[in-house]
Amino acid sequence: MKRADLEALQIKRLKETLRVALRSPFYKTRLEEAGITPDSIRTLNDLRKIPFTTKNDLRNHYPFGLVAASMDQVVRLHSSSGTTGNPTVICHSQHDLEQWANRVARCLYMVGLRNHDVFQNTSGYGMFTGGLGFQYGAEKLGALTVPAAAGNTIRQIKFIRDFGTTAIHAIPSYVSRLYEVMREMNIDPQTDTKLTTLIIGAEPHTDAQRRKIEESLGVKAYNCFGMSEMSGPGVAFECQEQNGLHLWEDCYIMEIIDPQTLEPVPDGEIGELVLTTLDRDAMPLIRYRTRDLTCILPGECPCGRTHRRIDRLKGRSDDMFIVKGVNIFPMQIENILMQFKELGTNYLITVDTVNNNDEVMVEVELSDLFTDDYSQLQGLTREITRQLKDEILLTPKIRLVDKGAIPQSQGKAVRVKDLRKNK
Amino acid sequence: MMTIKQLSVFLENKSGRLNEILDILGKADIRIIAATVADTSEYGILRLITSDTARAYEELKSHSVSAQQNDVVALTCRSMADVLATQLRSFAQEGLSIEYMYCFSIRERAFMILRTSDSAQIEKVVSKYGLSIITEKEFLQL
Numbered sequence: 295m296k297r298a299d300l301e302a303l304q305i306k307r308l309k310e311t312l313r314v315a316l317r318s319p320f321y322k323t324r325l326e327e328a329g330i331t332p333d334s335i336r337t338l339n340d341l342r343k344i345p346f347t348t349k350n351d352l353r354n355h356y357p358f359g360l361v362a363a364s365m366d367q368v369v370r371l372h373s374s375s376g377t378t379g380n381p382t383v384i385c386h387s388q389h390d391l392e393q394w395a396n397r398v399a400r401c402l403y404m405v406g407l408r409n410h411d412v413f414q415n416t417s418g419y420g421m422f423t424g425g426l427g428f429q430y431g432a433e434k435l436g437a438l439t440v441p442a443a444a445g446n447t448i449r450q451i452k453f454i455r456d457f458g459t460t461a462i463h464a465i466p467s468y469v470s471r472l473y474e475v476m477r478e479m480n481i482d483p484q485t486d487t488k489l490t491t492l493i494i495g496a497e498p499h500t501d502a503q504r505r506k507i508e509e510s511l512g513v514k515a516y517n518c519f520g521m522s523e524m525s526g527p528g529v530a531f532e533c534q535e536q537n538g539l540h541l542w543e544d545c546y547i548m549e550i551i552d553p554q555t556l557e558p559v560p561d562g563e564i565g566e567l568v569l570t571t572l573d574r575d576a577m578p579l580i581r582y583r584t585r586d587l588t589c590i591l592p593g594e595c596p597c598g599r600t601h602r603r604i605d606r607l608k609g610r611s612d613d614m615f616i617v618k619g620v621n622i623f624p625m626q627i628e629n630i631l632m633q634f635k636e637l638g639t640n641y642l643i644t645v646d647t648v649n650n651n652d653e654v655m656v657e658v659e660l661s662d663l664f665t666d667d668y669s670q671l672q673g674l675t676r677e678i679t680r681q682l683k684d685e686i687l688l689t690p691k692i693r694l695v696d697k698g699a700i701p702q703s704q705g706k707a708v709r710v711k712d713l714r715k716n717k
Numbered sequence: 718m719m720t721i722k723q724l725s726v727f728l729e730n731k732s733g734r735l736n737e738i739l740d741i742l743g744k745a746d747i748r749i750i751a752a753t754v755a756d757t758s759e760y761g762i763l764r765l766i767t768s769d770t771a772r773a774y775e776e777l778k779s780h781s782v783s784a785q786q787n788d789v790v791a792l793t794c795r796s797m798a799d800v801l802a803t804q805l806r807s808f809a810q811e812g813l814s815i816e817y818m819y820c821f822s823i824r825e826r827a828f829m830i831l832r833t834s835d836s837a838q839i840e841k842v843v844s845k846y847g848l849s850i851i852t853e854k855e856f857l858q859l
């Protein structure tokens with residue numbers, strides 16, 4: 295589809311989405327307050343007149359405050375676990391489920407899967423959208439779809455062998471587990487299975503980890519992006535170029551904003567992804583702040599698709615901090631640290647004011663003592679400093695610490711400590 | 718080449734860290750024959766010759782201490798400054814660079830522990846100047 299046609303379709307669908315959204319109690323109030331009607335939209339830039347929708351809006355209007363269809367039309371809901379406060383609920387009509395399955399099927403087709411493939415889904419089923427989302431998508435494609443669900447690795451491997459599984463959807467850490475157990479069972483994935491394709495997502499991983507998975511299993515591994523608020527999997531997906539994820543712009547309008555100023559950032563610059571659904575009628579979401587950080591990859595993809603690409607996710611916007619006017623994301627620092635084999639995986643960023651000057655200090659664990667020569671240790675800290683400066687445009691202080699010296703919090707690691715008085 | 722095993726330990730710049738490390742070794746009943754600490758403002762390296770380097774290394778590892786085993790050369794001579802100077806001069810004359818050195822003495826005898834990047838070269842110097850090198854076995858009996 296030509297870019298101009300795609301954008302024309304987006305405008306048409308956006309107007310329709312507003313018309314539908316106005317039927318929900320939440321958007322009726324929200325849009326009327328802002329003076330927005332479908333006719334307010336003439337160009338895509340007019341989208342920016344509309345207020346954002348946040349996760350808190352979903353929580354505060356739990357469970358059905360954003361539903362725009364009659365409840366008779368709603369056929370399914372998915373709910374998030376809601377560790378703090380109310381969970382979020384997304385309702386789907388028959389049409390929404392149909393379109394969701396189409397999007398997932400389109401993703402799978404893009405990476406080369408066809409109706410003769412055998413697709414094994416190791417996602418949890420139930421409320422988690424990775425289960426049913428991939429199930430219906432792969433069925434729509436016509437593939438034989440195995441709802442293996444999560445866990446029981448030996449049984450997973452038996453399925454892979456007995457059913458001739460060619461494609462698996464799994465989180466990266468589970469792929470490593472599958473590989474380990476295959477090795478223990480003396481199964482060579484390259485010769486003893488028919489695996490060709492892996493769909494990996496939901497868990498942050500580096501490109502190096504992906505290459506390792508590809509090499510050990512002898513497959514191609516593709517990144518996927520989705521979130522339950524946007525239905526689930528199938529929002530953006532890598533093509534066979536494996537360089538960025540095409541976001542389906544006929545179904546979503548994407549914006550990348552500075553999380554602080556809420557202004558759009560230029561292509562190639564990291565910001566928070568904001569999405570508007572264009573093809574959902576039970577519960578459209580308009581300018582939904584995903585809290586996920588990424589950037590739009592400038593330029594066209596060699597594959598020829600005109601849907602623009604986003605880069606792999608760079609963390610959560612809540613983690614962003616600002617030093618001397620520069621937005622810094624822990625993931626930028628992490629990506630550099632992970633390239634040094636001398637370093638472990640734990641780090642802590644501390645921002646503090648020293649002599650009226652904001653300073654960034656990065657403590658990072660040594661994976662081991664690799665030398666007893668000072669100049670080499672100093673060389674290492676110098677090289678880390680240089681690379682970080684290139685990335686974040688500030689010179690951080692690097693402190694090497696022992697393995698295990700950085701306290702591991704339960705669950706999500708705390709990566710940034712901001713000790714400044716006036717942030 | 719007769720080298721002896723040395724343990725190098727990463728010392729985070731944090732008060733009490735040296736004590737923690739010595740405690741770990743003490744509990745494992747490991748004797749320390751020689752030790753030196755070198756540090757910058759950010760971190761230090763503790764270098765140790767112990768009664769059982771391999772076991773000391775394992776003990777430290779199991780306590781997540783970053784450490785490395787490496788080979789050093791131990792020489793002995795009379796503990797007079799001029800004798801030490803002569804020995805060091807012989808290295809300089811042969812253009813041998815020493816990464817670091819530390820010394821201790823027991824009564825009249827001095828012991829020098831040297832680390833060089835070129836152990837083949839040091840072997841040459843030792844034989845050419847008739848320096849007396851001591852083996853690990855001899856060292857552990859000190």
Ligand SMILES: [Zn+2]
Pocket residue numbers: 533534535540595596597598599
């Ligand atoms: Zn492409």
